[in-house]
Amino acid sequence: MSEPDEFSIIDQLFKPLAGFSREARGLIDDVAVIPPDPDHDLLVSTDALVAGVHFFEHDPLDLVARKLMRVNISDIIAKGGTAYGYQLLTAWPRGLSLNDKRDFARGLKTEQDRFGLTLFGGDTVSTPGPLTVSMTIFGKAPRGRALSRAGARAGDRVLVSGYIGQAHLGLRALQGRLSDLPNGDVNELISAYHLPEIRPDLAHAVLRHASAAMDISDGLLGDADHLARANTLMIRIELDKVPTSPAARAAIAEGVSAVDLMTGGDDYQILCTAGEAGAKALIMTGFYDIGACVSATPETPAGACLFAGGRRIEVTDKGFRHPL
């Protein structure tokens, strides 16, 4: 039997992901229809993953699908929104088996059921190149209240929602560049690389208390740098205050540079700023205070800087860029 074509793939694999959502119209149409919601803004974000660049060629496709969905939802959460639907693009390489495609659809199903999304529509194409998947995600936030990178003020505290550097260390472990750690630690780190923890439960606190927010995808220091520049501020991050897991601290004890964790990618934690009262409230919900926003001056121009024990640490490459 020959492989099913684009239309049967859509029927078999993707229609169940659309379910009865009114936006998708059962996927019989090429166009999704999103009715207006006068009380909410629609938040929209796009993130793509390419085999050999953002994941390993042989990673199981259910994990790839789950990561794709999480990195997209992460953007919506960081703006204080709730994700609820998505457009999907899949460029399948020649010869990818129907089983692999099923695994991919199954991964999407797992995450959309967990986080409350449905498929609205998309496109399915073939490629002579590597598997390439992209999602445009839709979320809602109360009208006029979605956070942005702008909005931080001098004097604001800088906060993150959880451990930094987990995925970076997981990637190193997968590359065979992390040794002498207990298996349990290694597995935890690899798992953070494959499947970042995202925290929809924090969106409300961000919306209520943060002055600016974004998710950390390209490394804490690089993303803090972007946030700082968007506000023409200097952001001071205190290395000793950045939360790291026991596994990460074990890796540092084995010789991994703590600075690498601050510039590695794929954290998908929330980075935000808040005034004093907001920061206190955010800390109550589980955020960590890691530094402060200060006015930019000719001596301390806009950007993010790392400090340890009161001294500034020079970092030549602040941000993670995918290695191509």
Next chain:
Amino acid sequence: MSEPDEFSIIDQLFKPLAGFSREARGLIDDVAVIPPDPDHDLLVSTDALVAGVHFFEHDPLDLVARKLMRVNISDIIAKGGTAYGYQLLTAWPRGLSLNDKRDFARGLKTEQDRFGLTLFGGDTVSTPGPLTVSMTIFGKAPRGRALSRAGARAGDRVLVSGYIGQAHLGLRALQGRLSDLPNGDVNELISAYHLPEIRPDLAHAVLRHASAAMDISDGLLGDADHLARANTLMIRIELDKVPTSPAARAAIAEGVSAVDLMTGGDDYQILCTAGEAGAKALIMTGFYDIGACVSATPETPAGACLFAGGRRIEVTDKGFRHPL
């Protein structure tokens, strides 16, 4: 000097495409914000193009960008909507020059200025594979009135907005499979393949008079088949009534099968159905009546059929599928 990274590409090439649109927030954010419009539904569609599959590896990138935008706008027009913004995904192959990227951005600019769109956001990644570009397009239609594939009734007429088969013949010409035509004809056909004509001016008539509508991207007969099945109807298309250009008729005179034009891809004309009065109004705006919707029966099951001189023509492969 090394090639600029993702962030400089965004600054140099894409920020000018976002302009001052409030949705894009100057692209400093990862998330676009679309405010609610209580009178309109938001229409959303995604279409991707892959080098070597949907266009030739050496096609100029401004043309690729322009085609990408048109095939996406085409979906919105066919539902009676007005396109006004887009998310963009670009997966650049290693070694693609900054000039090529500039050409691509220039192509987008040409089309967005012509058709009234702005860039809302997106993602830029690298790929070891071929250039892959995808757009998720946003349009508006008066609330509750966007057309769908469903809605046709037995007795409705079937109409198309213009010439069928132009792009298919253009593709054949580029593949060296079309000879003995005057240069002017060949150029017209190739041009239709590279840059389909789209007709935003027809959206209003579709909205007002059509009962069901879609754009033709995978061949007239295949797409009519989808429309017919979505309505459990049989659609009879009269080959002699399908509009073809003088260049296409010259190709047919030289031996090209007229049926090939009915199953070729990339037309991006509007296919719609309408009751008698609606059909008359649509014909007044430039549509062509090409057939009728009839009830499906056990002898004439749901689907599209081609007739010539009162006799049914057997077509084994109704729809164009991209050759991978």
